[in-house]
Amino acid sequence: MRLFIAIEVPDEIRAYAVSLAEPLKDSPGSINWVKKENMHLTLKFLGEVDDDSTGKITEALKEIKFEDFEANTAELGAFPSMDYIRVLWLGIEPHDKINALQQQLEQVLQPLAFKKDNKFHPHLTLARVKFLKEKQQFTDKIKQIQVEKKQFSVKKIKLIKSILTKQGPIYRTMFEFNLSI
Secondary structure, three states: OEEEEEEOOOHHHHHHHHHHHHHHOOOOEEEEEOOHHHOOEEEEEEEEOOHHHHHHHHHHHOOOOOOOEEEEEEEEEEEEEOOEEEEEEEEEEOHHHHHHHHHHHHHHHHHHOOOOOOOOOOEEEEEEEEEEOOHHHHHHHHHHOOOOOOEEEEOEEEEEEEEOOOOOOEEEEEEEEEOOO
8 A cells, every 4th residue: 555644734724725826727738736635744655565564654653752833834836946847835834843753754664664755845735747838927926926824733643545546646544643742
């Protein structure tokens, strides 16, 4: 099964992310917009995992000791860059706390031999871009969008199963872990 670990953001944050993307949705090209219900902050993509490893993963996640915290929306950006957009995202802050949580995840999962993520950047994916017909117009529109800092609490992380379908991915929560020291 295909698994990842994520922070599930509240519905009002996901709705806000969708509203930010609205002025871009008429842009010509091949752009796959992420459905509101599928938006989350991925902390670690585990990939294909056999059923036997699920128990080991959940036991490892129970070792995480992290205080819950307040996060907020930040800027719009793109991977790998605004000059070559393949993923359009909404940043999430504070980077230091989210990065520290992600590093702790890496640490507890290290004995299970998952590949370390060296380029982690906290974000919600808004769209995956195959190609743009009017790239400059698209990037100009992005630059005009003003992002408000919408705050939300991070109190738990989730181990999520991703089921790929022709209609898009379906996510099922396998386990939830409360953050608390």
